[in-house]
Amino acid sequence: MEIKTEDYGICYDPSTATVSFRGSLRLSGPQEYAPIVQLLEEVADLAPAKITLNLQQLEFLNSSGINMLSKFIIEVRKKAPVQMAVQGSQRIAWQGKSVKNFQRLMPSLQFELL
Template sequence: MQVKGENYNVWYDKNNGAVSFNGALRLTGMQDYAPILQLLNEIASTEPPNMVINLQGLEFLNSSGISMLSKFVIGMRKKSIQMKIIGSTNVPWQGKSLKNLQRLMPGLTLDLQ
């Protein structure tokens, strides 16, 4: 399962249960983020006990992308899936923005490395 664009790659590794993001996501609106949101929702619909979103390789995410992730996290509050988001302290936008996701879903584990 993969969504790939000119400057980004999002893929699911079934072996470790992680969705990894690489590159820079500068898509224009929520409709352009729909394939990525669909990938995340498809994985969540299988009700895995744990779901990891690895954003360490994502250098940039615009406000539409942050809205897409926020919408996904809010939807996950209704499920019994343990969510973990891995980010990087070396990528400036991640520290501030990812902490906001934790506010949306208090049970979410945030690991900034």
């Protein structure tokens, strides 16, 4: 599963159950984020023991994107046995502030700044 555009890329590695994001996500609203939501839902439907979101190469994520990821994390939380981890980068300022809030949505979420 993969989505590639000029501005961003998202790919799923089934061997590690990791969804990796890169580039800049500046899409405007739920309709433009729909293909990404579909990819994430397909990953969740596979029901791996743990899903990792690797955001280390995601330079920018607007509020619509943060909302989309927040809703995904809430959906994963509802699937009781699935664990979740988010990997971010210390060099990208927004990640430390915004991504940490995902733990409020899912207290068991593991968050790493690498």
